[in-house]
Structure formats: structure tokens, C-alpha cells
Amino acid sequence: MFLARVTGTIVATIKHPHLHSRKLLLVRPEPTPGRPQPPSVIAVDSVDAGVGDRVLVADEGNTAAQVLGMPRGPVRTIIVGVVDEVMSEQGEASG
16 A cells, blocks of 8 residues: 555546446655656545545555455556544654
8 A cells, every 4th residue: 555646537438347437546656766757657536536536555456346345357556545644653643
């Protein structure tokens, strides 16, 4: 799982049947100090997130299938939460 920021909405007129009526969002993973910035990815939205939201993203097919309540299919990356605040080990909040 990783934290990311929603940067856009993906519009597709034709989708795989498993993705029918599912919202697709473009998410940019938050940087990890000392590592290169990972590329943006497309994620299925399961929590009604929107552009600008900080989100928790699961990047594993079995997790996506469980969250969506369907057999394992063409979904690997899924937004599982909207993050209000992150607390550091020192007790500092960021949001």
C-alpha cells in the first residue's frame, strides 16, 4: 500500500466488463525520501475520492478483488481510503 494524491479522472467509453460503472482515477504516489519519484498510475476508486484528495492505494490484485467483492480479474490497483491526516512517530500530523 502507498499514499498518493489524486491528480485526474480517466474517461473510457469502452471498458472491460469488470470495470463497468467503476470510476478510474489517476494517482501520483507520494515521494519517498532518497528514492526517485514513482510514475503516476490508474486506480479503481472504491471510496468516492476526487481530484486533490490524498488517498491510500492498494497495489495488489487479490486485495482489489476482495474490496470489489468479485473474482480476481483485471484490477490490481485500487483506492481503499481517503486520508485525513498522517501522524509521524514523533506525533506530528501532516495532511
